[in-house]
Amino acid sequence: MPFVTTPAASYDHLVVGGGAAGCVLAARLSEDPDATVLLVESGPSHSGVREILEAAHWDAMIGGPYDHGYASAPTEHVLGRAIAMPRGRVLGGSSSTNAMLWYRGARADYDAWAASGATGWGYDDLLPFFRRSETRPGGDPAYRGLDGPVRVGPLTRVHPIAHALIDAAGERGIPVIDDANAASNEGAVYADYNAIEGADGSFERWSTARAYLEPALARPNLHVLVDSPVHDVVLEGTTATGIRHEVDNALVTTRASRVILSAGALDTPRLLQRSGIGDPARLREAGIHPRHDLPGVGENFQDHPLILGVNFRARHDLGAVLGNGGGAMVNWRSSHAETGPDLHTVIAHGSRGDDTLHDRYDLTGNRVFALVPGLYGSRSVGWVRSRSADPKVPAEFQPNYLADPTDLAAMVEALDAVQDLVATSAYADLAEGPITPPVSMTSREDRVRFVRENIGSFFHCAGTARIGTDEMAVVDPSLAVRGLSGLWVADASVMPVIPTANTQAPTVAIAERAADLLRTA
Template identity: 80%
Template sequence: MPVVPSPAAAYDYLIVGGGAAGCVLAARLSEDPDARVLLVEAGPDHRGVREVLDAAHWDALIGGPYDHGYRSAPTEHVLGRALAMPRGKVLGGSSSTNAMLWYRGNRADYDAWADAGATGWGFDDLLPYFRRSETRAGGDPEFRGVDGPMRVGPLADVHPIAHALIAASADRGLPVIDDANGADNEGAVYADYNAIVGPDGSFERWSTARGYLEPALARPNLDVVVDSRVHGLVVAAGVVTGIRHVVCGELVTTSASRVVLAAGALDTPRLLQLSGIGDPGRLVGAGIRPVHALPGVGENFQDHPLILGMNFRARADLGPVIGNGGGAMLNWRSSYAAAGPDMHTVVAHGSRGDEALHAAHDLSGNRVFALVPGLYRSRSVGWVRVRSADPDAAADFHPNYLADPTDLATMVEAVDTVQDLVAASAYAELSEGPITPVRGLSREEKTQFVRQNIGTFFHCSGTARIGTDELAVVDTGLKVRGLEGLWVADASVMPSIPTCNTQAPTVAIAERAAELIAAA
């Protein structure tokens, strides 16, 4: 690796994007020895990259060479800030750069997909693929996998700040559960991660590139091209026949019988639009000739916003980072919840917040920890829209955080919930109290704090959703509506965002997609 395909080479399957979904697709589709498969990734190989393996310092990858470096459009809802939207640019994609939490949400999340027109994508339909994807010791085999490619589980050793979150939740009358990937995901739990203990005893990431792709690399029918930026699809008379992409500095065309976009919820719609697939009026406005009208491309953008900057001073040095700096999480219902948990928090060793927060407050040293609350059921919806026919031009990534007033109110309430948790007796010997924000703020001050400190949980989804209505982008078989030879299989197909980190659902989608595409 890298393999340089001949411009005349033709593949049975060409997968765009070697991320969480793309590695799964490449591994599963190449199990057929008669199928020739090409995986194209914009970033480099993951192997030998110590920063990717180093699970304890995953946040150092944000904004670095293995991150696409995308930023959201500034809006008044977040006080004109352009927010970092990290996306992995390396084999494994964001599974090689994220915080490694491994969750699938609630049964109701997926049953809502089926009820909205995504027939065959309910919880019972997806459960076999969730189980197939993982190896998780000690789980209920009705819900958990025992021999899948992804090695997942809780930390063997947990920091006292994480133990305290479990105890504080119980003290506040919130449920404590054994496994949030079991029958129910509401409550406090020791978190599952896709990570392992390495040969030197360190905590190592187990990405889809390690779990799925590496075991498949020796297959003669699988080619992988890295450092290859895709400029667009080749579309002729309603049929997608390949892609245009950069290989060793040259723009080439590679052909395939079936093209699968697995570039993620930001880049999949961007590539569709660059190829003339989307809303015709918007495409013309961006200087792109429309070739296929699909007005839903790039719409329905959903994410989980979070509050960075809820930092607390510990009474003593916290010692070394354990695992990824977390270890426990809590899913709970706000007063605005309709059904099931709509809020989530994780504990973090060290401070959290942007440069402005760190400039205004002393968050230095090893006596700082954070709780990071996020909104699971965001009502605010945005879009991804290209601005230009130039494939290197930045797209308009517009998540629209806090546009819905209920989202803002829920996040303001979360400030009090998190501070009440750390005020519980479980944290009495650990915490001196809050640093940012201080307790006793007025509602207006808390609202301002939330707007100043909103960020993303990196759970972009929904921009090429499954459905049957005119705004759906793919059908229930993940085939792009009205085109031949093109499928989408990544988080962009989610009709609505589930109440969890989106990594495990994306892997399950790719597992099922491989079967659907091979059978089409």
């Protein structure tokens, strides 16, 4: 078994972070029997964890033992609230804890990457890696993979509230499409999930730990170390030579020819900063000795905000939850959209909202469902900044939700639009009416406040170590950290601009391409 309690002294490849990207990289790099690979994960193994495998109630894991428990720094734009930003702390990372939506976005998203300096990262460059990563029965092979590791598909048993969302979108003039991972992602569609359904109605998650790592575990050249928080990257001059990390509560150094950071858009910049890589002035303020001037580390933080709290009362008991409680989604354009759909919603069986909302309104019982609108075209940008060299000191996570006034205007439109969807004839036999916001909340001022009070995260953190060639870029188009040797980044942090989609599938594609780049580096 490749699980180790004590790592070897050195490896060819050392992957930091056993999440959505890290499991892909460890598996792909260990395909070369002559290359030794160590995967280091701060959390435990995913194996045998019922909450991860039986994923119908995935949201119950938020704030639990497999979540890092991060939260955003409060701002006036969200009325001083600290917003939960869950990240998986387990093998598979957030692919072991998320809602399992599998989307890649639009051609224009990736062509914009290439145009901004991420040469070789346009849509046509990434399409082979999207296809290589998945098995999607019935998909168009020009766009979809037929024999990849991740098992993907829509639900075969779809709840009436999800069927009604598709019909309601059609009534409102929104296109109904077969596959949002094909030629266009604009419209209403039955959602793809990286999960499998059992004949008994079960719904099993297909994380990257399950899809990529488990089939590779028999390889003697692959070692996996769990429960090992990484403190920093070891630098000798301008060369990364290994990491310092905890093994059985002792701090040890493990060396490697290549160190690849795949700790995610929140923890990868923290690792770089704690290693002295970043903006020198900010590092000194945090008590960190600067080693390499790279001011873009932790900047360009992007996420998709959503509105939790758009709840409706059904006319009858909704029965059993099917799949993950969703089944359908809609992508459409606000009046502020530029090149494609900038708004998004999913259906949810059960109420959505924080404790304050549940204290104020009766959202109990099995007659409640929600629509969860979000902004895929967010203009607000924030940062991730370490406050100390001590890894136990929380960083400042600032997504800056609604800092751009256009984002706020678009989110108010999204609130109105999803209420209009449930007002269509498609929901006439299903929906009794809205609960929150109540029908009395009609003024723009009240609706703006409702949006600010109920903004949350879609958990799509990205952009904090972006690809590029300018001074604020962190990695070059080969994913090597600029100005250093022996150090690469491969996870959602390298995205120059967040795509109009859930970030899981793009992160896996990035890792797939990173493995090819590293093999030829």
